Amino acid sequence: MLKRFISMLILSFILLCGCGPAQTIKPGDLVLAIGGESAEGYDPTMGWGRYGHPLFHSTLLKLDENLNTINDLAVSHTVSNGGLVWTVRIRDNVLFSNGDPLTADDVAYTYNTAAQSGGKADLAMLKEAAAVGPNRIRFTLKYPYIGFIGKLRTLGIVPANIHRTGRNYARNPVGSGPYKFVSWTEGQQLIVEANPYYYGMKPSIKRMIFLFMDEDTSFAAAKAGRVHVVALPPILGKQKIPGMTVHPVRSVDNRGIMFPCVPDTGKKTPEGYSIGNNVTSDIAIRKAINYTVDRRLLAATVLEGFGEPAWGIVDNLPWDEPSIRIKDNDPATARKILKDGGWVDTDGDGIVEKNGTRAEFTLLYYSNDSVRQNLSLACADMGKKIGIKINVAGKSSDEILRLNHSCAVLYGYGSHSPEEMYNLFHGKFAGIEQLNAGFYRNPTVDRYLDKAMSSSTVEESNRYWKLAQWDGKTGMSVRGDAAWAWLVNLTHVYFISDTLDVGASMIEPHGHGWPITANIEKWRFTK
Amino acid sequence: MISRQTASIRKSAAFLGEKTFRLAMVMCLVCAMSFVLVQNSPVDPVRAYIGADANQIGTEQRTLIAERWGLDRPPAERFIRWAGQIVRGNLGTSMIFNEPVASVIGKRFIVSLGLMAAAWVLSGILGFALGIISGVWHRRAVSKIIDLYCFVLASAPVFWIAIILLVFFSVMLQWTPVSGSTPPGIPAGEITLAQRLHHMLLPCASLSVISIAGVALHTKKKTVEIMQSDYILYARARGESAFGIVLRHVLRNSLLPAISLHFSSLNEIFGGSVLVEQVFGYPGLGKATVDAGIRGDVPLLLGITIFTTIFIFFGNAAADYLYTVIDPRMRHMEKINEY
Numbered sequence: 031m032l033k034r035f036i037s038m039l040i041l042s043f044i045l046l047c048g049c050g051p052a053q054t055i056k057p058g059d060l061v062l063a064i065g066g067e068s069a070e071g072y073d074p075t076m077g078w079g080r081y082g083h084p085l086f087h088s089t090l091l092k093l094d095e096n097l098n099t100i101n102d103l104a105v106s107h108t109v110s111n112g113g114l115v116w117t118v119r120i121r122d123n124v125l126f127s128n129g130d131p132l133t134a135d136d137v138a139y140t141y142n143t144a145a146q147s148g149g150k151a152d153l154a155m156l157k158e159a160a161a162v163g164p165n166r167i168r169f170t171l172k173y174p175y176i177g178f179i180g181k182l183r184t185l186g187i188v189p190a191n192i193h194r195t196g197r198n199y200a201r202n203p204v205g206s207g208p209y210k211f212v213s214w215t216e217g218q219q220l221i222v223e224a225n226p227y228y229y230g231m232k233p234s235i236k237r238m239i240f241l242f243m244d245e246d247t248s249f250a251a252a253k254a255g256r257v258h259v260v261a262l263p264p265i266l267g268k269q270k271i272p273g274m275t276v277h278p279v280r281s282v283d284n285r286g287i288m289f290p291c292v293p294d295t296g297k298k299t300p301e302g303y304s305i306g307n308n309v310t311s312d313i314a315i316r317k318a319i320n321y322t323v324d325r326r327l328l329a330a331t332v333l334e335g336f337g338e339p340a341w342g343i344v345d346n347l348p349w350d351e352p353s354i355r356i357k358d359n360d361p362a363t364a365r366k367i368l369k370d371g372g373w374v375d376t377d378g379d380g381i382v383e384k385n386g387t388r389a390e391f392t393l394l395y396y397s398n399d400s401v402r403q404n405l406s407l408a409c410a411d412m413g414k415k416i417g418i419k420i421n422v423a424g425k426s427s428d429e430i431l432r433l434n435h436s437c438a439v440l441y442g443y444g445s446h447s448p449e450e451m452y453n454l455f456h457g458k459f460a461g462i463e464q465l466n467a468g469f470y471r472n473p474t475v476d477r478y479l480d481k482a483m484s485s486s487t488v489e490e491s492n493r494y495w496k497l498a499q500w501d502g503k504t505g506m507s508v509r510g511d512a513a514w515a516w517l518v519n520l521t522h523v524y525f526i527s528d529t530l531d532v533g534a535s536m537i538e539p540h541g542h543g544w545p546i547t548a549n550i551e552k553w554r555f556t557k
Numbered sequence: 558m559i560s561r562q563t564a565s566i567r568k569s570a571a572f573l574g575e576k577t578f579r580l581a582m583v584m585c586l587v588c589a590m591s592f593v594l595v596q597n598s599p600v601d602p603v604r605a606y607i608g609a610d611a612n613q614i615g616t617e618q619r620t621l622i623a624e625r626w627g628l629d630r631p632p633a634e635r636f637i638r639w640a641g642q643i644v645r646g647n648l649g650t651s652m653i654f655n656e657p658v659a660s661v662i663g664k665r666f667i668v669s670l671g672l673m674a675a676a677w678v679l680s681g682i683l684g685f686a687l688g689i690i691s692g693v694w695h696r697r698a699v700s701k702i703i704d705l706y707c708f709v710l711a712s713a714p715v716f717w718i719a720i721i722l723l724v725f726f727s728v729m730l731q732w733t734p735v736s737g738s739t740p741p742g743i744p745a746g747e748i749t750l751a752q753r754l755h756h757m758l759l760p761c762a763s764l765s766v767i768s769i770a771g772v773a774l775h776t777k778k779k780t781v782e783i784m785q786s787d788y789i790l791y792a793r794a795r796g797e798s799a800f801g802i803v804l805r806h807v808l809r810n811s812l813l814p815a816i817s818l819h820f821s822s823l824n825e826i827f828g829g830s831v832l833v834e835q836v837f838g839y840p841g842l843g844k845a846t847v848d849a850g851i852r853g854d855v856p857l858l859l860g861i862t863i864f865t866t867i868f869i870f871f872g873n874a875a876a877d878y879l880y881t882v883i884d885p886r887m888r889h890m891e892k893i894n895e896y
Contacts, residue, residue: 069848070655080613148625150607154617200655216654216664217840218737243838247736250728254735428599450613462616463604 055256058555060238060530063248064261066544067220067240071200072211074186075143075193077150078200083547085222086127087186087205088230090118090137091179093446095536095549097348099179099488102230103132103187103206109486113174118182120165125227126189127210134161139190141169141181151185174484176491180447208233208551218242234554258527261543264336264401267523274525279546281538282347282444284340285405286516287393289316289438291470299461304436305469309391312384314371315418316512321367323412324359329518332404336523340516342499342507346537348488349448349495354507364416375417382417390419394433395440397424402440405517409440434467444519444540448495452479455498455506455513470513474504522546529557576874583870584863588643591862592636595855602628602853606652626652639856643863649856653848658860661845666864668738669834669841672757673826676764681819683765684772689811691773692780693803703773711770715829719763719836726759733759736838760837767829768822775818779811813884820876824869 055061072078074087092102101107107118124132141159144151155175162168171178186205193199203211208230209222220240224233243251245263252260252271260274267276294306309315325339339358344350357363368374373382373389382389393410395402403424410420420438430439441464443450453459456479457471475498482494499507506513522542526532533552538545603622607614623629627638642649648658691703710718726733734740738756739748783789783806792802831843838844842861849857 069653073655076655146621148618148621150614152614152618154615154621198656215737215739215840217838217844218739241737243736247838250735254728254731256735426599427604428601431601431604445613447613453613453615459616465616 055239056237058236060235060259060553060555061241061257062238062259063241063243063251063257064259064524064543064546065242066547067217067242069216070149071198072203072214073149073193073200074188074205075140075147075149075151076200078203079186080150080184083207083544083550084184084186084205085207085209085547085550086203086211086225087188087207088124089184089186090120090182092183093536093548095534097446097536099183103137104182107182113176113484113486114171116169116171116178116182117162118167118169120167121229122165124206124229126204126206127225127227128189128192128204129227130189130191132187132189132206134163134165134167136190137161137167137187139193140185140187141167143188143193144185151181153181153185156181174486176483176485176488177447177449177452179488180449183446209238212237231551233551235550238550252525258530259532259546260525261546262523262525264333264520264523267334267336271525273529274527277524277526277532277535278336279522279524279535279538280338280346281520281522281540281542281545282343282345282446283442283520283522283538283540283542284343284345284444284516285402285440285442285518285520286340286343286514287319287409287438288434288441288468288514289512290434290436290468291316291511291513292468294436299435301432303432305461307391307436307438308387309389310438310468312371312373313512314367314373315389315391316515317508318364318367318371318373318416319409319413319418320508320512320515321356321358322361322364322416323409323515323517325517327359328405328408332401332408333518333520336521337518338521340519342516343443343451343454343514344448344495344499345516345519347446347448349451349492351496351499351505351507354500354505354509356508361416368416368418373417380414380417381419388419389417390421392421392423392433392437393440394423394425394430394437396427396430398426401520402442406440409515409517431463434464435461435469439464439467442540446539448482448491451495451498452483455479468513470506470511472504472506472511474501475506475511529555531556572878580867580870583866587862587866588640588859589636591859592639595858596632598853600851600853602626602652602855605851605853608852639859648860648863651849651857651860652854653852653857654854658856661857662842662860662864665840665842665845668839669830669843671753672738672760672764672834672839672841673830675757675761676829677768677819677823677826679761680765680768681772681815684769684819685776685812685815687769688773688776688815689780689803689807692777692811693784693799693807695777695781695784700777703777707770707773710766711774713766714832715763715767716832716836718766719760719833722759722763723836738839738841756839760833760839763836764826764829764833767825768819771822772815772819776811776815779814780807783807783810809883813880816879816883817876820872820879823872824865827865827869 068078070076072086074084078084079087088103090102090104091099094100103120103124104118105121107116109116120134120137126132138159138161141153141156145153145156155171155173155178157170157172159167159169189204192204208225208228210225212221212223214220219242222238224236241257248260249262249266251257252274255273289310290307291311292306293308293311297305299305329337329339341355342350368382372384375382393406395406406422410422413420453465455466455470455475457476459465460469460471478494478498482491485491485494499505500509504510522538524546531554533549535546536548603619606622627635651658651661654661687703691700694700727735734756740752789802789806792806830841831846834841834843835847846861849861
C-alpha cells in the first residue's frame with residue numbers, strides 16, 4: 031500500500047518535470063547566464079550601469095567597439111571655462127519606455143540626484159547640473175575633471191517625475207534604453223523586452239532572460255543546453271559544450287604586483303598599520319622582478335592560454351603608452367640590475383643581500399581567488415631564479431587592507447576610464463586604503479596626472495596620461511619607477527550558442543560577464 | 558465548573574505572561590550582543606558596499622556613503638538610535654538591497670518558509686517512523702540498516718549531500734532543475750504551484766536530512782526502553798499484536814521526546830537552509846543572511862537575527878505547550894504538586 035503510494039508520488043513528480051522548464055522559454059528568446067545582477071536594483075543614480083550597458087537606460091555618450099567616445103543621447107558637447115563648465119545638447123523627441131518625453135530637466139535631475147545620493151555613482155566633482163533650454167544641459171564642476179566624460183558615458187538618465195516619487199524606482203526602472211524592464215525575480219532572473227520607443231537601432235532580439243547563477247551552475251545549465259550565452263572562468267575555457275562555441279574577449283582586466291615604494295622607518299598610518307618595506311622600496315628589486323617574470327608563460331599556464339602579457343594598468347586603451355613594453359623573461363638583465371643596485375649574494379645561500387638586508391619579502395593574494403594564488407606562486411618561483419625570495423601568503427581582503435602598505439599584494443584592476451590610473455598612482459592618495467597603497471610618489475608623475483585630469487579635451491588628457499607612464503626620463507611604468515609589476519590581462523571566456531551572432535566585442539574592463547552586453551542591440555540569431 | 562475555567566484561563570495567562578517576559582529579555586540580550594559583535598567585525602560596510610569598484614570611487618564619495626548610513630557617528634549613539642527605531646517597529650533599510658529590511662525579510666522568508674516547513678514536517682514524520690520501526694524490531698536487520706543510514710546522515714555535511722543530489726538528479730538524470738526557486742523565462746506572476754514544488758524538491762530533500770537522524774535515533778532509544786517495560790510485557794501476555802502495541806502504547810509514549818527534539822531542531826533547519834540555499838541558488842532568507850554577513854549589511858543582519866530569534870522562540874514555546882496537550886501528566890503536574 032505504502033509502496034504503491036510512494037511510487038505514485040514519484041511518478042507524478044516525474045510527470046510534472048516533463049512539463050517543466052523546457053517550454054517556458056519561447057523561440058526567439060535569448061537566455062544569458064553572465065551574472066551581473068544588481069542586488070540593490072536598477073537605479074542609475076545609485077550606481078547601476080557602471081559596467082557595460084545600463085540596458086534600460088541610455089547615456090549621454092557611449093563607447094564604440096574601438097573605445098572611441100561617441101554620442102548617444104547627446105548630439106554635441108563642449109567644455110569651457112578651463113574645464114569647469116560642460117555643456118551638452120541632447121536629441122529631440124526621445125521617449126522613455128512609458129511614452130513620456132525625455133527632456134533636459136530629466137538629465138539635470140539625474141545628475142544632481144546621483145551626486146547627492148551617496149551610492150556607487152561617484153559624482154563628487156559635480157557642483158550642479160542645470161537645464162538651460164529644452165535640450166541643453168550645463169554641468170558646473172567643482173574643479174576641472176576630465177574623468178567627468180566617463181560619467182557622461184555611464185550614467186543612465188531616469189525620468190524625473192517617476193523617480194522623484196521614490197516609489198521603489200530601483201525595482202521598476204523606466205528608461206530610454208534599447209530594452210525595457212519586464213520582471214525581476216531577485217537572486218534568480220531578469221526578463222527584459224525591446225523598448226518600442228527606443229530612438230536608436232531597433233534590437234533584433236525582442237526578449238531576453240538573464241539568469242543569475244554561480245559559475246558551476248551556469249556551466250551545468252550550458253551543458254544541458256538551456257542558455258545561449260554563458261560566462262565561464264578560464265579554467266573551463268577548454269571544455270566542449272555541445273551547440274556552443276568559445277568566444278574569448280580581450281580585456282584590461284589585469285593582474286599585477288603592487289610594491290610598497292617607501293622604506294620601513296617605523297612610521298604607521300593613522301589606523302596603526304605599518305608603512306614601508308625595505309626590500310621592495312629599492313627600485314632595483316622592483317625592476318629585476320619586472321624583467322625576470324615570464325608573462326607569456328603565466329598566461330599560457332595559469333590562465334590556460336586565456337590571457338596575454340600586461341605592461342601597465344591601461345593596456346591597449348587610447349591612453350596607453352606603447353613604449354612601456356620591455357623584453358621580459360630575461361634573468362640576465364635582471365641579475366645585472368640587481369648587481370648594479372648593490373644586491374649581491376655574499377653568504378652563498380642563493381638569496382642576494384644589500385647592506386645586510388636579504389632580498390626577501392611577502393607577497394599577499396586574496397585567499398579565495400585561485401588564479402591570483404597561482405600567479406603569486408609562479409612569480410615566487412621566477413624570483414628565486416635571480417636570488418629574490420618571495421614568501422607567498424593568502425589573506426582575506428580585510429587582512430590585506432591592514433598589510434598592504436608594508437607587503438607586496440597581487441591586485442587586479444582595469445577600467446574604461448583613466449580615472450583609475452589617477453587614483454592608483456597619484457601621491458595625494460598615498461595610504462588611502464587600496465588606492466595608492468604602496469605610497470608611490472613621483473612629483474613629475476603627479477604633475478602629468480594633474481594636467482591630464484584638468485585638461486579640457488580627451489585628446490589633450492590622453493597625451494598626459496601617456497607621459498605619466500613614461501616621458502622618456504621618468505614615469506610610473508617599468509621603464510621609470512616600476513611601481514608595480516603588471517603580469518597579465520585576462521581574456522574573458524564566454525560560450526556563445528552557434529545560433530547567435532554577437533558581433534565584435536570590445537576590450538572589457540575588470541569584471542567578467544555584464545560587459546559583453548555593451549553592443550547587445552546588435553546581437554541577432556542566425557538560425 | 559466556573560472556577561475551573563477561570564483557573565485554566567489564569568494558567569494560560571500566566572504561561573503567556575511568563576513567555577512574553579522571557580522573550581523581551583532574550584530580545585534585549587540578542588540585540589545588544591549582535592550589535593557588539595557586528596561592531597567588532599572586521600568587515601567595513603562602506604568597503605564591502607563599494608566592492609570591486611574600490612579604485613573608481615574617490616575619498617569624497619566614500620565619506621558621502623558613510624554619512625548616508627550614519628557611520629560617521631559614535632557606536633553608542635548608533636545603537637541607541639537603532640534600538641529606538643526597533644522599538645517603534647522600524648528595522649531600517651538594507652544597505653545591499655537598498656530597500657526596507659522588513660520587506661527584504663518578508664520577501665525572502667516567504668520563499669524559505671515553504672522550503673523549511675516542508676523539510677521540517679518531512680524529516681519529523683520520516684524520522685519518527687524510522688525510529689519506531691528500528692526500536693520495535695531492535696537487533697533485527699531492519700534496525701541495523703536504519704541505524705547505519707542514520708549515522709551516515711548524521712555525519713554527512715548537508716551541503717555535501719545537496720551537491721550529490723544536485724549532480725545525480727539535476728545534471729545526470731535531468732529530472733530536477735539546476736538552481737533557483739522558479740523556472741527561467743516566466744514572470745513571477747505566472748508561475749504555477751507545480752513548478753514551485755518541482756524546484757523545491759531537491760533543496761527540501763537535502764534540508765530534511767539534517768534532523769531525520771536525530772529524531773530517529775532518539776525515538777529509537779525511547780522505543781527500546783518502552784518495549785522492555787512491564788506494561789508492554791503485560792500487553793504481550795494479553796496477546797496483543799505488535800501493531801496494536803505500537804499503536805496503543807509506543808506511539809504516545811515516544812512522541813514526547815521526538816516533539817521536543819524536533820521543535821528544538823528548528824534552529825538547525827534555519828542554519829541548514831543557509832547552506833542548502835547557497836548550493837541550489839534558492840533566494841531565501843538563508844542566502845540573504847550570507848550576503849548580509851559577507852557584505853557588512855548591518856541593518857539586514859541584525860533584522861534577520863531578531864526575526865530568527867522570535868521565530869525559534871515561538872517554536873520552543875509551542876513545544877512547551879504541546880507537552881501539556883500530549884501528556885496528561887504534565888497538565889496535572891501542578892495539581893499533583895499541590896497535594
